[in-house]
Amino acid sequence: MIGLAGLWTLSLVLSLAALAIMAELIVARMVSARRSATRKAFRDQLVPRLLEGAPDAEIERLPQGRLLLAQIAGELISIVRGDERDQFVATATRLGVADTLARQLRRGSHRERILAAESLAHFPDDRTTDALDAALDDRSADVRLTAALAL
Secondary structure, three states, X not given: OHHHHHHHHHHHHHHHHHHHHHHHHHHHHHHHHHHHHHHHHHHHHHHHHXXXXXXXXXXXXXXXXXXXXXXXXXXXXXXXXXXHHHHHHHHHHHOOHHHHHHHXXXXXXXXHHHHHHXXXXXXXXXXXXXXXXXXXXXXXXXHHHHHHHHO
């Protein structure tokens, strides 16, 4: 009889653990969806302002951090061409995007370091070259390769 009661107790404990894990996954999904919605809303506000050349102060007042600004600017720089691209790079540089990307190249996760190295290729100045040179000694071969290609 003790064996059946133990088995029954074990099945209840495992069921509760499964419910707890499912609840945690649901909460994580809700948080992820909220972050995605926030990022999309910020992007929807930022992209037109950046492309039309809004004043830096107006862009800096937007409610998101520099890291998200750097990520979005990096994506847009690769899309825009010609004189508008040069103007866009200058605006992004004034907003501190290159500095944020250089910091991300030093301290970010593996994926973030690769993306930062790719984006820094669009900022042709001595500080970004120094950051990319330093990334040639990164512990990840992928980051080193991306930095070498960016130079």
